[in-house]
Amino acid sequence: MDLFLHQILAGLATGGIYACMALAIVMIYQAIHHLNFAQGEMAMFSTFVAWQLIEWGVPYWGAFFLTIALSFVAGVVIERAVFKPLDRAPVLAHIVAFIALFAIFNSLAGFIWDFTIKSFPTPFGQQSLLGSGLIGAHDAGMIGVTLVLLVLLFLFFRHTRIGLAMRAAATNPESARLVGVRVSWMIALGWGMAAAIGAVAGMLIAPVVFLEPNMMLAILIYGFAGAVVGGLTSPGGAVIGGFAVGVVENLAGTYIPVVGPELKLAIALALIVTVLMFKPTGLFGARIVTRV
Amino acid sequence: MSETLLKVRGLQAWYGRIQALYGLDFDVPESGVTTLLGANGAGKTTTLRALCGMIHAAGDVTLGGAPVIGKATEDIVRLGVAHVPEGRGTFTAMTVEENLQLGAMTRRDARAIAEDIERTYAYFPRLAERRGQQAGTLSGGEQQMLAISRAMMLRPRLMLLDEPSFGLAPLIVEELFGILGRLKDEEGLSMLLVEQNAALALEIADEAYLIETGRLVMSGPAREIGSDENVRRAYLGY
Numbered sequence: 001m002d003l004f005l006h007q008i009l010a011g012l013a014t015g016g017i018y019a020c021m022a023l024a025i026v027m028i029y030q031a032i033h034h035l036n037f038a039q040g041e042m043a044m045f046s047t048f049v050a051w052q053l054i055e056w057g058v059p060y061w062g063a064f065f066l067t068i069a070l071s072f073v074a075g076v077v078i079e080r081a082v083f084k085p086l087d088r089a090p091v092l093a094h095i096v097a098f099i100a101l102f103a104i105f106n107s108l109a110g111f112i113w114d115f116t117i118k119s120f121p122t123p124f125g126q127q128s129l130l131g132s133g134l135i136g137a138h139d140a141g142m143i144g145v146t147l148v149l150l151v152l153l154f155l156f157f158r159h160t161r162i163g164l165a166m167r168a169a170a171t172n173p174e175s176a177r178l179v180g181v182r183v184s185w186m187i188a189l190g191w192g193m194a195a196a197i198g199a200v201a202g203m204l205i206a207p208v209v210f211l212e213p214n215m216m217l218a219i220l221i222y223g224f225a226g227a228v229v230g231g232l233t234s235p236g237g238a239v240i241g242g243f244a245v246g247v248v249e250n251l252a253g254t255y256i257p258v259v260g261p262e263l264k265l266a267i268a269l270a271l272i273v274t275v276l277m278f279k280p281t282g283l284f285g286a287r288i289v290t291r292v
Numbered sequence: 293m294s295e296t297l298l299k300v301r302g303l304q305a306w307y308g309r310i311q312a313l314y315g316l317d318f319d320v321p322e323s324g325v326t327t328l329l330g331a332n333g334a335g336k337t338t339t340l341r342a343l344c345g346m347i348h349a350a351g352d353v354t355l356g357g358a359p360v361i362g363k364a365t366e367d368i369v370r371l372g373v374a375h376v377p378e379g380r381g382t383f384t385a386m387t388v389e390e391n392l393q394l395g396a397m398t399r400r401d402a403r404a405i406a407e408d409i410e411r412t413y414a415y416f417p418r419l420a421e422r423r424g425q426q427a428g429t430l431s432g433g434e435q436q437m438l439a440i441s442r443a444m445m446l447r448p449r450l451m452l453l454d455e456p457s458f459g460l461a462p463l464i465v466e467e468l469f470g471i472l473g474r475l476k477d478e479e480g481l482s483m484l485l486v487e488q489n490a491a492l493a494l495e496i497a498d499e500a501y502l503i504e505t506g507r508l509v510m511s512g513p514a515r516e517i518g519s520d521e522n523v524r525r526a527y528l529g530y
Contacts, residue, residue, distance in 0.1 A: 165397055171385055177346075178344065181397055183366075
């Protein structure tokens with residue numbers, strides 16, 4: 001029973017990270033209707049920036065928030081410089097741009113900080129929380145930070161004018177323009193926020209998976225799985241999907257002997273395929289009907 | 293009639309490389325209603341879309357002296373042009389109240405916005421009952437009322453209305469046009485109205501213009517147009 005509880009809690013902890021990545025993916029998907037598969041590399045690069053700041057002597061939380069701010073700006077700049085000009089370009093142009101971003105961030109990180117594995121500090125400590133043995137302090141911290149982030153985002157989208165404008169721009173850009181929303185800037189803002197959320201996810205997971213240029217590869221696939229499970233059109237669904245993927249991954253790794261730690265990633269892919277087969281819109285996604 | 297609010301001279305518009313409007317001239321007077329009449333495909337909706345910067349257009353168009361053509365839609369909205377588009381353009385996943393908040397997106401005065409929301413509810417009491425409801429769950433008539441209310445939230449100098457009667461039951465249409473008439477009289481709202489239902493449009497309008505395949509074929513005071521033999525036979529059906 002203890003093992004079971006332990007696995008659930010550990011699953012929720014990594015699930016929170018997947019939830020953040022899923023949310024970042026959904027935010028960009030809602031704005032431009034493409035999957036940004038450079039999201040993980042952007043998060044990885046942010047994490048390296050945080051590591052560098054800490055190496056230079058910036059205290060952890062200072063580096064944490066500074067990295068979030070820098071990532072936000074970088075996200076906006078990437079949208080303005082790369083994706084705004086591609087506004088009306090065909091799908092393949094977007095995919096090529098994503099591949100380029102992916103390759104650039106990956107190699108740039110390797111070039112600047114090399115490919116050796118680095119340890120990343122945790123502000124929560126590695127001991128077990130309250131000595132209970134059920135959950136580590138860092139795991140608990142991950143869950144806590146994720147929940148705070150999600151609540152803040154929820155309040156932002158529900159109760160602020162810009163949040164309302166961003167929702168309007170994502171769901172009905174033409175009408176949004178007709179009430180005076182600057183849709184193109186809302187998309188840039190979405191990129192900035194997605195980059196910032198990715199940075200949080202990267203910094204939180206780095207103490208667990210260690211810092212290196214390929215650290216986010218598997219995390220992003222779990223994030224995709226979470227987003228697909230929840231439905232690519234539903235931010236709330238993506239979050240629940242992310243947590244669900246974390247828990248399922250952990251339980252399957254523990255209780256299904258064939259799976260073990262090696263085949264865990266296959267679980268995510270199996271989940272994606274299963275959901276797409278039986279409920280293509282995801283558990284919480286809206287069906288989009290296009291009139292022709 | 294008083295001052296001219298919207299002055300349109302030589303308005304041309306294109307869908308891609310296909311020209312849809314060939315130089316329209318018309319005016320909307322301050323606190324007046326102008327209607328554009330014409331058959332399907334004549335270019336009525338196109339005219340409204342051109343005025344809002346939603347399609348490529350050329351010509352000399354001024355709103356209270358300020359040039360309109362060549363500006364982005366978002367900036368034309370900031371000049372005070374509220375467009376109630378064909379199909380209503382409702383944000384269906386959001387509540388009635390959020391739709392109204394969006395209508396006031398370009399304004400900063402939170403208190404006046406809250407007052408204006410109550411004021412539009414006074415015109416459309418059915419919306420007040422449904423303020424927390426998702427807009428997509430409203431009936432067609434209620435959605436049209438919401439679209440007009442959303443446009444009112446801008447405190448517009450000019451409202452563009454595209455087929456407000458489309459797909460609505462006669463009783464609802466009557467109620468809707470009654471309220472539009474009140475908005476004109478009580479709020480001094482200027483409107484450019486596009487309608488298939490010519491009899492209805494001529495009743496509320498001061499000026500009427502008849503469009504055929506992107507060209508103006510007749511214009512004059514609404515009463516005169518309404519009594520014209522040819523117009524009556526072609527558009528009013530008696």
